[in-house]
Amino acid sequence: AQRVTQPEKLLSVFKGAPVELKCNYSYSGSPELFWYVQYSRQRLQLLLRHISRESIKGFTADLNKGETSFHLKKPFAQEEDSAMYYCALSKGSARQLTFGSGTQLTVLP
Template sequence: AQRVTQPEKLLSVFKGAPVELKCNYSYSGSPELFWYVQYSRQRLQLLLRHISRESIKGFTADLNKGETSFHLKKPFAQEEDSAMYYCALGSTGRRALTFGSGTRLQVQP
């Protein structure tokens, strides 16, 4: 069975501090990992996906198959990064995603 674990419900940091939002997954096949972000009262939007190996808004995430992790990182948090972040797992042949429970990031001034 597929599972995504985000152990932190809330992560509070000060502006300029580094951020790491943790995500671990359980899947026996070849995973596709995504990070989605939801700003206050807005729809979910794709932040990044592991196959793109890109940096969006200063965020990066590396897939570590050995540790089954896909942690989201940013070296210097900004107040506008405050949002709900969801890690999601896709699998071969199944387009629907399995989401983690989400982590709320609060960036304080």
């Protein structure tokens, strides 16, 4: 069965420091992976998807099939990055998402 693991429930960094949010997955097929973000009092929204290999708001994530990981990275954290981050895996005919338990990122001034 597919599973997404985010080992850190809480993560705090200082403004300007690098940040890495970890995500590991288990899936027998070819995975489609996403990072979703939920800012305070806002709805959940897509941050980035592995298939696009894009950089959004300075964040990047590389799919490492050997290590079954999809870690989210940003070289210089900003206070506005403080939010709940969810790693998710898409599977099935209707592309249902399996979410990790989330990491609450706090960027300190």
